[in-house]
Amino acid sequence: MKKVIKKKPKSRGSLADIRKDNLYQILTSAEQVFAERGYRGTTVAAIAEAVGLPKANILYYFKTKEGLYKAVINQLLKLWMSHMNEMSADSHPNEALPKYISNKIRQSKEHPNASRIFAAEVLHGAHYLRDSLQAELKDQFDQTCQVFDAWVEKEWMDPINSEHLLFMLWSTTQAYADHGLQISILMGKEHLDEDDFEKGIKLLTQVTLKGCGIKPL
Amino acid sequence: MKKVIKKKPKSRGSLADIRKDNLYQILTSAEQVFAERGYRGTTVAAIAEAVGLPKANILYYFKTKEGLYKAVINQLLKLWMSHMNEMSADSHPNEALPKYISNKIRQSKEHPNASRIFAAEVLHGAHYLRDSLQAELKDQFDQTCQVFDAWVEKEWMDPINSEHLLFMLWSTTQAYADHGLQISILMGKEHLDEDDFEKGIKLLTQVTLKGCGIKPL
DNA sequence: GTCTATAAGCTGATAGAC
DNA sequence: GTCTATCAGCTTATAGAC
Incomplete structure (x- = not known):
């Protein structure tokens, strides 16, 4: 129910690396959650929890939930x-x-x-x-x-x-x-x-x- | 977007008939809407519109959305x-x-x-x-x-x-x-x-x- | 780039008049 | 039994401090 671990493995990475890494992790986790619960059943909060990032961060990379779904x-x-x-x-x-x-x-x-x-x-x-x-x-x-x-x-x-x-x-x-x-x-x-x-x-x-x-x- | 027709074919029917008829129509319309949009994507309002009854009436016959889904x-x-x-x-x-x-x-x-x-x-x-x-x-x-x-x-x-x-x-x-x-x-x-x-x-x-x-x- | 706080809107469910 | 009005909670999305 609660975020257990917040990971910050940003050591060594350039900004571009961070961006690339985050995008990849968001897409991967989103695929998982969308598959389990369907589009409507999926909340941005659930994806955020799966990735280990705050909700607003997901929407920083993908302007909308729909945009993230389309990317997936x-x-x-x-x-x-x-x-x-x-x-x-x-x-x-x-x-x-x-x-x-x-x-x-x-x-x-x-x-x-x-x-x-x-x-x-x-x-x-x-x-x-x-x-x-x-x-x-x-x-x-x-x-x-x-x-x-x-x-x-x-x-x-x-x-x-x-x-x-x-x-x-x-x-x-x-x-x-x-x-x-x-x-x-x-x-x-x-x-x-x-x-x-x-x-x-x-x-x-x-x-x-x-x-x-x-x-x- | 709006209810076009509100049907009231309650002529001739006893209360039991009305009940039976409404239950049948709700189940039929609900099956349709659930199939099209999935459980989470379906709103009670959408089912109500499909049946031609007010939302509260659906929830009078089936206490909850989940109960209606299980019945279906x-x-x-x-x-x-x-x-x-x-x-x-x-x-x-x-x-x-x-x-x-x-x-x-x-x-x-x-x-x-x-x-x-x-x-x-x-x-x-x-x-x-x-x-x-x-x-x-x-x-x-x-x-x-x-x-x-x-x-x-x-x-x-x-x-x-x-x-x-x-x-x-x-x-x-x-x-x-x-x-x-x-x-x-x-x-x-x-x-x-x-x-x-x-x-x-x-x-x-x-x-x-x-x-x-x-x-x- | 990151994240907390909050706004704006929708949805399930109920209260209560008819 | 029927239906309008409304509440309480959740969800997307944004504002703005860091």
């Missing part, structure tokens, strides 16, 4: 899209798809907050993300669908609906972040462990490859 | 679980699985708000749903996993991890509610139409059945 989600979209362009028309699906599934699930493990904030955004109308979705993400989406269609054309996989296949890949892999709590509760665990993520990767790869008629390596 | 999510869990017990050990997967997938996606179409509120709950810690998840849902989950294992035992499907298969079914079918906005944006549409849901059902059924090695009918 702009980082996230890049991260979220980062593995998609690894799938290209000349890569073979029996290699590219397992790699994509594995990368996305590992991302759900390493950066669950990115996925969660993103999911909450979409769930509640994507007010701050709509433009980015229509621009950057739509581009990536169309390109990846064309890759799938090319794979079908070459008879490397069964005729499938490329758009819905991509929706399937997204929802199944993100589930390990967005529904991670539900999954761990149903498995009777406190947290998902490495073994759970590996089993998820294995099942999704198995079902997806065989389900799309892709011959294994 | 308790309805949802029942709805959310409603199709799972249609899969039994003696039903054959080539019939039961397509039916389940179809039912769940149709539910995402007919009752997207149920799925969205549920998703937001889990996303932000399941504070109001945790007990129900550990009790009722866990029971259903374990039973359904046993059904899957029985199917594997009878060699009606490939050896698969039953737990993660169920997570896959949930996330893919719910996506048409939870990520519906994202999907429609990427497809360049205002809303998903019947054709989109049918294509989703077709792809998921195709990939899941073949991916699990289930012989078609």
Whole structure:
């Protein structure tokens, strides 16, 4: 409830270093708190406490709560899209798809907050993300669908609906972040462990490859 | 911004009827608003406006905002679980699985708000749903996993991890509610139409059945 | 750059007239 | 049962001393 520790590690640092360091720490803590409580449920005071700075200091670096939130989600979209362009028309699906599934699930493990904030955004109308979705993400989406269609054309996989296949890949892999709590509760665990993520990767790869008629390596 | 219409259709109704009718309308409108804005983003005033009643009237029927929210999510869990017990050990997967997938996606179409509120709950810690998840849902989950294992035992499907298969079914079918906005944006549409849901059902059924090695009918 | 104190506005909840 | 008026508390954001 109360700030326990106020840290002042400003030794050695120039002003620019302090600024950079503070910005980084604020963004990191804000990501955490926004993911846990959602935009409206998050108070600037809670972020300040997580960082270990007074409230006014947060608003010194980011003029408004909304500005801080936008800064956070702009980082996230890049991260979220980062593995998609690894799938290209000349890569073979029996290699590219397992790699994509594995990368996305590992991302759900390493950066669950990115996925969660993103999911909450979409769930509640994507007010701050709509433009980015229509621009950057739509581009990536169309390109990846064309890759799938090319794979079908070459008879490397069964005729499938490329758009819905991509929706399937997204929802199944993100589930390990967005529904991670539900999954761990149903498995009777406190947290998902490495073994759970590996089993998820294995099942999704198995079902997806065989389900799309892709011959294994 | 302002209440446009104040409706008073209390003609003919007894007091009990009025009460029942108001309770129903409040719960319905509240579900809508909670789904759109989340728990913290929802104000009692917004619900009141949606129903067409003064704010104090909402709080007359439901003592607190939290109480109203709990009433809403308790309805949802029942709805959310409603199709799972249609899969039994003696039903054959080539019939039961397509039916389940179809039912769940149709539910995402007919009752997207149920799925969205549920998703937001889990996303932000399941504070109001945790007990129900550990009790009722866990029971259903374990039973359904046993059904899957029985199917594997009878060699009606490939050896698969039953737990993660169920997570896959949930996330893919719910996506048409939870990520519906994202999907429609990427497809360049205002809303998903019947054709989109049918294509989703077709792809998921195709990939899941073949991916699990289930012989078609 | 840092931080305390405070202003300004919103929100859940209640009192009390009808 | 219905509804207006209002209170008490919280939250964002700013002013201004250091």
